[in-house]
Amino acid sequence: MRLCLFLLFAGVLDAILTHFGISSGFVEEGNPMMKLVIDQSWSYFYLIKIILPLVLLGLFYLRPFKGWIRTLIVSTCVLYLSVLVYHMVWIVLYINTST
Template sequence: MRLCLFLLFAGLLDAVLTHFGIVSGIIEEGNPMMKLVIEKSWSYFYIIKIFLPLLLLGLFYLRPLKGWIRTLLVSTCVLYLSVLVYHMVWVALYFNSTS
């Protein structure tokens, strides 16, 4: 359950930081699929970032995640954590360059 909640939080934080970075011109979206979604609408981007972890939370309530599915969930959390660390690095670099 905590992993699912982490994914929801990480997805929201990733979405907000990505939005800030792209609108400010600091970064570009690296994921070609999400780039297409962003070009369509920021609303779609946020819906996807919120809906997928919520879907996972719903599935967790229906059937606890075990075995290889849990391994995939942990791997996804580690990947998201690395993405958030990457975001923090460019945010820190951005604020250091503007001061």
């Protein structure tokens, strides 16, 4: 359950930071599929970033994850953590170049 909640938190934080980075012109979306979604509407982007982890939470509630499914969830959390670290790096670079 905690892993699913982390993915929800990380997804929302990633969406907010991505929106800030793209709006400020400091970064570009690296995922081609999400770039298409962003080109359509930021609302769709936020919906995807929020709804997918909520679906995962619902599935976990119905049947807790075990075995290889749990390994995939942990791997996803590690990847999301690395994305958030990447966001922190460009935010520091953005702040340093702005001053």
